Amino acid sequence: MEFTLEQIGRNAKAAEAALRILPANQKNHVLETAAGMLEEQARRLLQANAEDKKAAEENQMAPALIDRLLLTEDRISQMAEGLRQIAGLDDPVGEVLSMKERPNGLLIGQKRVPLGVIGIIYESRPNVTADAFGLCFKAGNAVILRGGKDAIHSNQAITQVLREALASCNVPPDAVQLVTDTSRKTAEAFMKLNQYVDVLIPRGGAGLIQTVVEQATVPVIETGTGNCHIYVDESADLSMALDIICNAKTQRIGVCNACESLVVHEKVKDALLPMLAQRLAPKQVELRGDDKSREACSSIVPATEEDWGKEYLDYILSVKTVAGIDEAIAHINRYNTGHSEAIVTKDYDNSRKFLEEIDAAAVYVNASTRFTDGFEFGFGAEIGISTQKLHARGPMGLKELTSTKYIIYGNGQVR
Amino acid sequence: MEFTLEQIGRNAKAAEAALRILPANQKNHVLETAAGMLEEQARRLLQANAEDKKAAEENQMAPALIDRLLLTEDRISQMAEGLRQIAGLDDPVGEVLSMKERPNGLLIGQKRVPLGVIGIIYESRPNVTADAFGLCFKAGNAVILRGGKDAIHSNQAITQVLREALASCNVPPDAVQLVTDTSRKTAEAFMKLNQYVDVLIPRGGAGLIQTVVEQATVPVIETGTGNCHIYVDESADLSMALDIICNAKTQRIGVCNACESLVVHEKVKDALLPMLAQRLAPKQVELRGDDKSREACSSIVPATEEDWGKEYLDYILSVKTVAGIDEAIAHINRYNTGHSEAIVTKDYDNSRKFLEEIDAAAVYVNASTRFTDGFEFGFGAEIGISTQKLHARGPMGLKELTSTKYIIYGNGQVR
Numbered sequence: 033m034e035f036t037l038e039q040i041g042r043n044a045k046a047a048e049a050a051l052r053i054l055p056a057n058q059k060n061h062v063l064e065t066a067a068g069m070l071e072e073q074a075r076r077l078l079q080a081n082a083e084d085k086k087a088a089e090e091n092q093m094a095p096a097l098i099d100r101l102l103l104t105e106d107r108i109s110q111m112a113e114g115l116r117q118i119a120g121l122d123d124p125v126g127e128v129l130s131m132k133e134r135p136n137g138l139l140i141g142q143k144r145v146p147l148g149v150i151g152i153i154y155e156s157r158p159n160v161t162a163d164a165f166g167l168c169f170k171a172g173n174a175v176i177l178r179g180g181k182d183a184i185h186s187n188q189a190i191t192q193v194l195r196e197a198l199a200s201c202n203v204p205p206d207a208v209q210l211v212t213d214t215s216r217k218t219a220e221a222f223m224k225l226n227q228y229v230d231v232l233i234p235r236g237g238a239g240l241i242q243t244v245v246e247q248a249t250v251p252v253i254e255t256g257t258g259n260c261h262i263y264v265d266e267s268a269d270l271s272m273a274l275d276i277i278c279n280a281k282t283q284r285i286g287v288c289n290a291c292e293s294l295v296v297h298e299k300v301k302d303a304l305l306p307m308l309a310q311r312l313a314p315k316q317v318e319l320r321g322d323d324k325s326r327e328a329c330s331s332i333v334p335a336t337e338e339d340w341g342k343e344y345l346d347y348i349l350s351v352k353t354v355a356g357i358d359e360a361i362a363h364i365n366r367y368n369t370g371h372s373e374a375i376v377t378k379d380y381d382n383s384r385k386f387l388e389e390i391d392a393a394a395v396y397v398n399a400s401t402r403f404t405d406g407f408e409f410g411f412g413a414e415i416g417i418s419t420q421k422l423h424a425r426g427p428m429g430l431k432e433l434t435s436t437k438y439i440i441y442g443n444g445q446v447r
Numbered sequence: 448m449e450f451t452l453e454q455i456g457r458n459a460k461a462a463e464a465a466l467r468i469l470p471a472n473q474k475n476h477v478l479e480t481a482a483g484m485l486e487e488q489a490r491r492l493l494q495a496n497a498e499d500k501k502a503a504e505e506n507q508m509a510p511a512l513i514d515r516l517l518l519t520e521d522r523i524s525q526m527a528e529g530l531r532q533i534a535g536l537d538d539p540v541g542e543v544l545s546m547k548e549r550p551n552g553l554l555i556g557q558k559r560v561p562l563g564v565i566g567i568i569y570e571s572r573p574n575v576t577a578d579a580f581g582l583c584f585k586a587g588n589a590v591i592l593r594g595g596k597d598a599i600h601s602n603q604a605i606t607q608v609l610r611e612a613l614a615s616c617n618v619p620p621d622a623v624q625l626v627t628d629t630s631r632k633t634a635e636a637f638m639k640l641n642q643y644v645d646v647l648i649p650r651g652g653a654g655l656i657q658t659v660v661e662q663a664t665v666p667v668i669e670t671g672t673g674n675c676h677i678y679v680d681e682s683a684d685l686s687m688a689l690d691i692i693c694n695a696k697t698q699r700i701g702v703c704n705a706c707e708s709l710v711v712h713e714k715v716k717d718a719l720l721p722m723l724a725q726r727l728a729p730k731q732v733e734l735r736g737d738d739k740s741r742e743a744c745s746s747i748v749p750a751t752e753e754d755w756g757k758e759y760l761d762y763i764l765s766v767k768t769v770a771g772i773d774e775a776i777a778h779i780n781r782y783n784t785g786h787s788e789a790i791v792t793k794d795y796d797n798s799r800k801f802l803e804e805i806d807a808a809a810v811y812v813n814a815s816t817r818f819t820d821g822f823e824f825g826f827g828a829e830i831g832i833s834t835q836k837l838h839a840r841g842p843m844g845l846k847e848l849t850s851t852k853y854i855i856y857g858n859g860q861v862r
Binding site for chain 1: 464467468547549553555560562563641645646660661663664666667668684687690691693694695698780802803804806807808809810811812813814815817818819823824825835836837838840841850851852853854855856857858859860861862
């Protein structure tokens with residue numbers, strides 16, 4: 033059945049009113065039920081996925097993208113397990129963050145409430161369908177999903193199972209809806225559905241995020257791109273620096289918290305860079321550096337201005353030498369994307385200065401940037417990593433999917 | 448001197464880096480200095496304002512709008528006093544909101560930091576120029592102001608004084624900049640200056656806010672419109688209800704937290720409505736109600752569907768009768784603008800239900816909606832009242848002009 037966006041919006045708003053007051057145990061019951069039903073109906077999901085895979089192959093989609101699209105028994109179990117884990121997390125809704133009495137006797141409190149209706153725009157990754165539903169739902173929100181068109185059959189099947197699970201628990205199935213019209217025109221209209229959608233979260237690559245930021249009139253939480261730096265200070269423990277750089281660069285290259293650029297104090301470049309080139313050689317990491325870095329290590333190729341601002345997501349690392357921490361901070365603040373930045377240092381003042389002056393969602397002393405992640409931060413879940421300053425910054429867990437409202441207890445006060 | 452928007456953006460970013468780390472005592476010194484200079488240079492401000500006034504009169508601007516535009520010695524003193532009060536408030540920047548050690552030894556904290564560069568778009572009210580600067584600056588932000596074109600001379604003079612005050616304290620004057628090109632084209636470009644502006648706050652009427660929400664690609668905090676309801680429950684103390692309704696409707700009619708709609712339980716309508724009509728008669732408040740309300744009180748004129756969603760900002764009140772609290776909540780959640788809603792009741796369960804289920808920035812039991820205000824909430828200041836759910840909801844003080852960043856202390860951790 034096809035719905036207009038307008039109808040989808042109305043349905044979501046109607047579901048929202050019920051979700052807003054749904055007790056935690058009922059939400060958890062839905063999540064457990066949905067997990068079980070996804071596993072039970074694996075065959076149905078795999079059949080739908082096979083259609084998507086067939087179309088993708090006919091369209092000669094790149095193997096990496098087909099892999100991203102693929103469902104297997106294992107991946108379905110992982111989706112189910114994800115929902116069970118979300119069921120195990122604390123319900124963020126209802127917490128009263130503060131409560132104060134004013135001189136006039138009004139008691140004013142601030143209470144955590146759901147955001148309302150969340151729109152998620154994502155690429156052709158079917159697992160996001162269950163994952164995004166789980167997180168939004170646990171935080172009391174209705175969710176409208178708009179996934180990539182290449183995964184449409186898989187997404188429809190998953191959404192249908194989730195809706196059946198909701199209905200079987202007597203919770204409005206419109207807690208999750210999928211925009212099945214994957215045309216660009218409908219996507220654009222979705223991004224302007226201010227009357228019904230409280231926030232839009234794009235999940236995907238830089239291009240998708242840029243499109244949403246440019247076209248949406250619904251408030252957007254910008255996630256994602258990370259041109260992350262590691263600055264190796266004059267006083268750094270070079271062995272620690274090598275471990276951290278290698279980890280942040282190569283442990284997983286396609287992620288937003290991977291290191292893309294090394295900033296190195298000129299006094300340690302000669303000691304550090306040749307060792308680094310050696311350590312990174314087995315992974316064939318290309319080093320692109322400025323002139324001074326190339327004097328220190330002949331295998332470094334010349335960097336261009338464009339390299340400083342680049343999120344490679346590849347086995348490439350840019351190398352910039354600086355005369356001190358002030359230049360390092362200025363360089364990083366100029367070229368970073370506000371994601372994750374690290375200093376390796378033994379100097380107390382420099383550690384404080386870096387933490388203070390670097391403008392990013394996560395600033396590290398003596399640790400890998402790879403820790404910027406909802407699970408690593410102990411949130412138990414993650415809907416994305418915000419690189420904007422409004423509402424949420426850094427890894428977003430369940431709390432970041434909530435808003436607040438003021439509750440005021442009076443006994444007849446007037447102004 | 449005219450700058451391009453691009454240049455203004457670059458200037459703001461450069462100033463931001465200095466403001467981010469400016470100690471509270473230096474910020475307060477700037478605010479005190481600016482307050483003194485505004486008073487000392489009152490004549491210069493009045494001269495500039497006279498030019499705006501002359502042009503407004505030539506353009507036959509309505510008297511109420513000319514009054515809004517007008518500066519007087521008194522109003523200049525009030526602007527200065529406002530800056531001194533902001534100097535007296537706690538600096539929100541630098542507070543560490545939480546700090547936890549993870550099992551791997553990483554110490555992860557969340558610290559309050561400035562938002563960065565804030566854009567304010569407002570109408571022809573020169574006092575907003577000093578006020579918005581003061582709040583944004585105290586929270587460590589650079590601000591770019593774009594005021595209404597009718598106040599351009601006044602705004603230029605005020606901004607110039609503020610910049611002189613900044614310079615005299617050795618703080619970058621670009622902490623405040625005015626967009627002097629008041630063309631629509633430049634306003635539109637300003638709303639898309641994502642590279643330099645972190646958040647845009649429109650201050651003004653519904654039309655202005657709507658335009659900004661529709662056109663901006665920079666994240667916006669939507670402020671303002673309030674279709675506020677008071678629900679008089681079956682169990683209400685009617686004398687308290689009358690006091691609260693009269694206060695919320697008539698104490699000041701042109702404000703967003705004024706009551707626009709009365710929702711009344713049908714069992715108390717006969718007792719309440721005639722008394723209410725009598726109490727509101729001296730202010731000549733027009734009551735527009737549904738059929739049942741008109742049976743209870745003959746002076747009520749018929750309401751149309753359009754009335755339920757209307758923010759009158761006038762001596763008009765719509766009256767809707769309901770059969771109980773569920774109908775009241777459904778009606779309010781359907782027509783409200785997410786601002787302020789109140790119940791008058793003696794019933795414990797109904798008070799909880801209303802607080803729980805009403806979807807608005809501020810929900811009251813037994814008090815006037817007029818308290819939704821940064822000063823009344825004890826924030827000491829207010830930049831506006833957010834009616835959106837993202838980032839800030841309700842009155843916004845200094846804390847709402849900040850973001851956070853994660854600071855992470857490690858000793859060599861890698862993943």
